[in-house]
Amino acid sequence: MSLYMKIAFWATVAGQIILLLAFVAYKENTLRSGTSVLLQTVPIDPRSVLQGDYAILDYEIAELPDSVVFSTGQRFYIRLIERQDGVWGAGGYYTEKPDSDDVFIRGTVKPGGRLEFGIDTFFVPEGTGQIIERASDVKVRVAVSSGGSAVIEELLVDGEPFDPRDSKAPDEPAKEPPPVAPAATPSLAPK
Amino acid sequence: MALNNSNTEPEGGQFHEQLPREVSRWTNDGLITAEQGQAILGSYSPSELIPGSLRAQGRMVTGLSIIGAVLVGLGIILFFAANWDGIDRWPKLAIILGVIIAAHGLGYYLRYHRGYLRVGSAMVLLACIIYGAGVHLVGQVYNVDVNDSRLMLFWFLGVFPLVYIVRSQPIQFLGLALFLLAVGFRLPDWFSGISHGEVILGTSLFLILGLLILAIGRLKEEVQLLRPYSEVFQLVGMITALGAVFVFTFKDVFDSFDRGLYYDGEAELGFRIMIAAAGAITLSLVLATAWLHRRKESEFTVTGVEGVAIAILLAAAYLVVGVNTGGEVVYSIVFNALFAVTLLGVLVSGYMRGREAFVNIGLVFIGIDIIARYFEYSWDLLDRSFIFVAAGVILLLGGYLAEKGRQKMLERIRTTGGRS
Structure with missing residues (x-):
């Protein structure tokens, strides 16, 4: 050689x-x-061949208001506003990032019309996905950079940080989900 | 009875094995000088003069090493996949980086310092697989989306230079496979603005990329320095292109044409650049190959026909992307005909150029096509039990005929060394 x-x-x-x-x-x-924000989510539980068990997280802020015109693949910036319960909701949907000190998270419209943020997957140890699947309330603490990109900090299951050792009996009935706190009415920004 | 290699050793192989002994005898008998003997042996590559039994041993070592590397690599990937609970992310990252460097170092030492080419290459292959596991581990640690196209892109970018640095066919195969996977994972992003017809656009892209890889492989065969990097490129390109044309033989693929031209909105810039650049480069490579080949042989050769075939398939890929015939029938007829002619061409090319792998690939695709067409056209017409019995009979008969034809063809290739 x-x-x-x-x-x-x-x-x-x-x-x-x-x-x-x-x-x-x-x-x-x-x-x-990044700025730490708490987001409401609903998990679904599939599996990755290369990376193991994970939960897909569908965020409350991922749903675009009916009045927003969008196309698949379009990029949106969502202004995040903290509500009284500590959860951050959508305060406006923008196609360009406004020049503001507010916290914005960047999302892309996927087929079906919901937004994805690059934080839609949470990996869990093998066989512990049921903890998330059976929880009545799942929130995610996320670090959001000034550019709008986000990284998951931690997952809160029924108000507690996700602990894979806290596995419940598989035949225990799932709890009724609590009513979801109303999101802040999003203001529709001009595109 | 399958062709028995031990009984039907190729004549060329026997000649090569006997040559060193014969040259030695001629020299001792004073028929030729020692310099002439060296000149005769020097006109053959050293690998040609290795006895067949040693070559077989070498292949066995390669096979065992690669299987070992892939198994260890898969084990490591599955180990990470179990999420390695209880270890913090920094020790995890340190371990994966350490294992990557150690595997590369061991491969380098074995291959270049101890001369264990096959086991050394297998270790470098293992290091590349572990690197891929590392990329996905980082994705797992930071909860990056499962289908994030950057993961495959990083894996490909980290491995591809080694395709040309380490002369190893398995690493060439891995590099090309990762390139196609990286493109495949990127497709949903490129097509996010399209409402329907993604399969047509995606398959067209893979047809063009397959032809590009095949054309690169053909050109390399004409250049002495690049010849070691030729065969894997040709095989991967051929399989990719044939696979794409095979997808186009199903009439249901063109269903979206009923809703007009297949995209509402536009494919993103990345796709358009890729499809234009890959086609232009492919055509240039075909022309360059023909030019280089013409300098060696002015007569009509199979290379020219191969070039024309690549150009026709390339044109077909662009036609399906750009023209809506208004129905599914025309395209499926055209592509079925193209597929049949292409497979015939692959068999003839394999025979004339003495490439067993081409013949085998052609026969496998013929078998797959027969089964696919059988189920596509008879599923709704015939009784299910009859379908399975008839399919079984067709497969057995097809297997018998294919095996018989393959044996004859391979025997001719081995006897003539591919020279008709």
Whole structure:
């Protein structure tokens, strides 16, 4: 193997490590510098072949108001406003990020008309998905960067941080879901 | 009875194995000088002069090493998939980075310092699989969406340079597979603004990419330096292109044409760039291959026909993206005919160029096509039990005929070395 090829080999290995670390750094930066908000969600429970068990999270703010005209793939910025119960709701839907100090989360319209935010998956240890599936109330604490990208900080199951060791008996009946606190009426921003 | 390699050793193989002994005898007998003997042996590649039994051992070592690497890699992926509860994310990341570097280091040491080419390459392959597991682990740690296209893209970007740095066919295969997977995971984003017809657009893209990879492989075969990187490219490209044409043979694929041209809205820029650039490069490569080949042989060869076939399939891919015939029938007839002619071409090309793999791929696709057409056209017409019995008979008969034809063809390839 020539010297150039040796250098190229180890440069590629270094590239792999740098790529992984850059990915980690991007996520860590959002976690450390982003604004922490609490979002209401409803989980569904499938499985990933490569990554194990996970829950798909469908957020309350993912539903666009009827009056908003949108197309699949369109990007929206949602202004987040904290409600009295501590949960953050939608205060407006914008196609461009307004120049404001408010907290905005960036979402993309997926087929079916709901928004996805890149935080729609929560991985759990194998066999513990039932804890989330059977919970009556699931909220997610999310770090939102100034650019609108978000990273999940923690999942709150019935008001408590998700603990995979807290597995309930499988035949225990599921609780009735509590009434969802009304979301702030979103103001419709001009597009 | 299957072709028995031990009884039907190719004549070329026997010649190559006997040559060093014969040259030595000629030199001792004074028929030729030692320099002439060296010149004769030097005109053959060292791998050709290795005895068949040693080559078979080498293949076995390669097979065992690759299976071992893939099994260990799968085990590691499944281990991470269980979410590795109880370990904080930083130790997790440190472990995965350490394992990647260690696997690469061991592969490098075995391959380049100890000369264990096959086991060393298998270790580098394992390192690449572990790197992919690492990318998905980071995704898992930060709860990145399962279908996030960046995960496959990062895996591909990290592995692809090694395709050209490490001369290993399994790594070439992994690199190309990751490229196609990265594109596949990106498709939903590119088509998010389209209401219907994603299958047609996606299949067209894979047809063009398959032809691009095939054309790259063909060009490499014409360039001495790049020849070691040729075969895997040709096989992967051929399988991808044939798979895409096969999808187009189903008339239901073109259902969306009933609702007009298949997209309301536009495919995103990435798709349009990819489909235009891949087609233009493919055509350029076909022309370059023909030019390079013409310098070697001015007579009519199978290379020219292959180039024309690639150009026709390329045109078909663009036709289906750009023209709505108003119904599903025309396109399905055209693509069924194209598929049949292409498969015939693959068999003939495999025979004339002495490529067993081409023949095998052609026969597998013929078998799949027969089964698909049988179920597509008879499912609604015949009794279910009759369908299965008849399908079984067709398969057995088809298997017998295919095996018989394959044996004859391979025997001819081995006897003539692909020269008709």
